Amino acid sequence: MQVSFEDFKFNKQLLTAIADAGYTMPTEIQQRAITPILAGQDVMGVAQxxxxxxxxxxxxxxxxLKYAQxxxxxxxxxxxxxxxxxQIxxxxxxxxxxxxxxxxxxxxxxxxKTQKEQLSKGCDIIVATPGRFLDLYLAGDIHTKSLKFLVMDEADKMMDMGFIGKIHRILEVVPRKRQNLLFSATMSELVHKxxxxxxAFPTLIEVTEQxxxxxxxxxxxxxxPNLKTKINLLQHLFMDDEAFHRVIVFCKTKTVADHVYAFLERKYGGENVRVIHANKGQNTRINSINAFKSGEVRFLVATDVAARGLDVSNVSHVVNFDVPIVIEDYVHRIGRTGRAFNEGVAITFCNPAEQYYINKIEKLIRQSIPVEKLPxxxxxxKTPFDEKQAIAREIDNQKRKEDPDFKGAFHEKKYAPKRGATRKKRSKR
Structure with a gap:
């Protein structure tokens, strides 16, 4: 039986806003989570x-909450x-x-300063990162006695980013009697903890396999095989500007992101590309995301700082210029396309050292990623010497991780000079 938003007994104001936002049918997580939340249950939702x-x-x-109070x-x-x-x-x-x-x-x-001023005017809902919430609470700008609802979104990312201590501190300062909701894309041991x-006795909602x-x-x-060939492949793919009309390019590091950005800027003009990573100021990042959302910008180059919560409709392609080392981030990255029933394409470039992570990703997602031939x-x-060495060293490290007894090409070796080497050199003089 098809469920509609009217079935949830929402009030007229909410139903009108849902219709205005262009939502017609609830998604599976919405169908299964809304009723228990309305009934006051603690809910744990696992959904990509x-x-x-x-x-x-x-x-x-x-x-x-209904109205201001x-x-x-x-x-x-x-x-x-x-x-x-x-985004929330x-x-x-x-x-x-x-x-x-x-x-x-x-x-x-x-x-x-501005956030303190907003709090002093009164509010019903706070959306916050854990660190800033604690700072303002400890400064006396937030009073928690009226809190009835506590929601933790992207719990797995919170744990990856080391927020567990701050979360425990927050749990100490909020009222015990409250409704709790926890949402996560994956279920790690820390999320379980x-x-x-x-x-408290949560309703578990898992809409797809983890x-x-x-x-x-x-x-x-x-x-x-190497960085330069990745750039050549990127250039070849982007020749099809009709298909690749709104693209996020994910890179492993700020350095690679800046390198890819510089290439795309030269090729397609600065007005068509933006880059976001941890070194970019907050306003720059927000402006870049908004320009990409509005369609002013065709390419957004990003590190994983932007992989979660970036809700942009009609992203045609996600390109993993580098394979993510935190393998769960693969799911989050490619989840930026194919949103809300639209189709999307996720393309991953993999050098020999990154194959190790592809194997782990395929295990995690329980499927093989189809391999395409290079056009x-x-x-x-040709792979430059330094890059070749870095790839070989990385492969050695991976093998050592799997087998501590492995002795790779890069373990310490002491070379004795060959006998007669100095004599030969002298005779040549």
């Missing part, structure tokens, strides 16, 4: 990115990154258009 997770907790939360926050939503915090705030604004609920978003990277500390990429994403893999038009560059 791009499945409508944010709306699954924002809609019932708004329904339960008092000075202090009644709901706290914790997010691992500022980008995701802003955007969702709340969109769905609460016809309600008078007040939301404040708190994150680091900016001075706290925090769930045990955080949730870490399964969205079925709307077509995956492709190219074996590419004939792509010029295969």
């Amino acid at each position: 990115t791009g499945t409508g997770k944010t709306a699954a907790f924002v809609l019932p939360l708004l329904m339960k 008092g000075q202090d926050p009644r709901a706290l939503i914790l997010s691992p990154t500022r980008e995701l915090a802003l 705030e955007e969702n709340i604004k969109s769905f609460s258009t016809y309600m008078d609920l007040r939301t404040v978003v708190l994150y680091g990277g900016l001075g706290p 925090i769930a045990g500390d955080f949730l 870490a399964t990429p969205a079925s709307t994403v077509v995956q492709r893999l190219y074996d590419v 004939q038009e792509v010029f295969i560059e």
